[in-house]
Amino acid sequence: MSSRTVWRSFQTQARRRLVVPETPYRCFSCTRRAQDSPKSNDQNRMTHFGFQNVPESQKESLVGAVFSSVASSYDVMNDMMSLGIHRLWKDHFVRSLNPGSALPSREHDTAGRGWNILDIAGGTGDIAFRMLDHATNINHDNQTRVTIADINPEMLAEGQKRSVQTPYYNTDRLSFMQGNAQHMPSIPDNSVDLYTVVFGIRNFTDKQAALNEAFRVLKPGGVFACMEFSKVNNPLLNTAYKQWSFSAIPMIGQLVAGDRDSYQYLVESIEKFPSQEEFRGMIQKAGFMIPGRGYEDLTGGIAAIHKGIKPLSSA
């Protein structure tokens, strides 16, 4: 209930922002759709942008504005909002996926060695660099390559800037691509070993379309892995968490990044994201097999890792 009052107090601001859509930006991780003009039949369909309902055609540009503004202060803000825990989550995520082939590949395999990884909404390269490090240092695999795709050019620019510091700069192991996760015609069918989206799918306009697209580009046997904010199951922890996210985070955003609205959107979009079970259902609906329970809660369910495996066509 308290969150409701907080929300109301910011509603007026949010409405004003709609009228002048080019307010600053926000982010946690990012992904936005391209700036292409909306199709006419999309005009009337509504989707949510935080707690507001906006036409589907507008969400993309709204979310784009959020992430363009936060690109530069991305790391500082993530550290402050999650108390540094987001780094542990990301490390765990990459470790559990264990990217890279430790074993020599079969001789008759002509499809190239190493894994072909597609990191969606990975503009700043957080996950991509971790995966390349893991493949190189843990599995001694110098073939695995990552394509970072993001809808937001500013976030991609941030990632490109950071990649200069890594050993993968200017090699064929790391590439950048601007694109909309719901429609990626430049990526052929059955071409990707591992598809990751970390703290990004929440912002997609049509999540199911993105899942279907992931299913298309993955090779049979390939893995869809997603880390996203989720629902906290423990009521006590949930109360504290909601207090933190609806009171503290927008304030930190205002103080540190000078941008309250972006971080208000962030917490609202987290609230709107489906629960672990619902999202697992969506992954299944796209055709994936679910291993075990299908998701793993982190820090009591604040975030959750979802996985799905594309079946072999014969199975």
Place this chain on the structure above:
Amino acid sequence: MTRSQSLLTLSRRYLTTAARPTTTTAAAGTAPSKLASHFPTHPQPRLQHLRHHCPYTSRTTRPTIRTYHSAHHPAPLHEYSNSQTTILSASLRHVPTHGFSRDALTLGARDAGFLDVSVQLFPRGEFDLILFWLASRRGLLRSRVENDALLQAQDGGAPLSVDEKIKVLIMERLRMNEEVRDKWQDALAVMSLGENVPLSLSELHSLLDDILTLAGDVSVDASWYSKRFALAAVYTSSEFVMTRDSSANLRDTEEFLTRRLADSKAIGEKITGVRQCLGFMGSTAVGLGRSWGLKI
């Protein structure tokens, strides 16, 4: 499943419930000693049918675990999906060289036409492979008894007693580990990790349950527990001996097992003797007291 198995049913039980003999007749006839012969590599119609009803994946759609046994409603085979069974069966072929490791799983996945990354199907990693080994060997043991007449008296001799049957069954089970003997210590280490202990114990209990049931043990009182505890001690210690046993056909292990079974029998007899002795002394004391006029 058997009547006694339904007791102490654990919630994760059916993950490790091995296939019933009906699914194994085809495979068992061809090469019973070959690794991975128990679970067919190619999905059978029956498996597909089953998967349709109980996908491994979702907890919500899992069939209710029943506490009764019915021949008309057999318990679910296992919780593995076709893909998982295929990969695990293929992985078992790599166990003698690579051990119960992620490497074996990865190679198995490649053999089955999957990618390296597909081992994400197994959230528990190598422990899933170990559980699969345990469950499938347990199913194989059962099918040896039910289809291959393992426990039939030889050459028209007297039928085996329950104790003899238990020994035959344990040795048969240990011989199945012969192929992976060098790797089994590593597997035991993985099984003893804190997070894996509950499932390991549950699988051990299922195995002992099967052994006692197949041997024809029908105890229903407190000895139900004591027999399983005693057998657990005997089986696990013999398993350790087996990992270091280099003799032909596990002869040393067999001798060790014989001694342990004799020990446990002797202990049982001593406990019975002590109990009887205490009973006599007690009743003597009561009788003595009464003869002195105490109102006991």
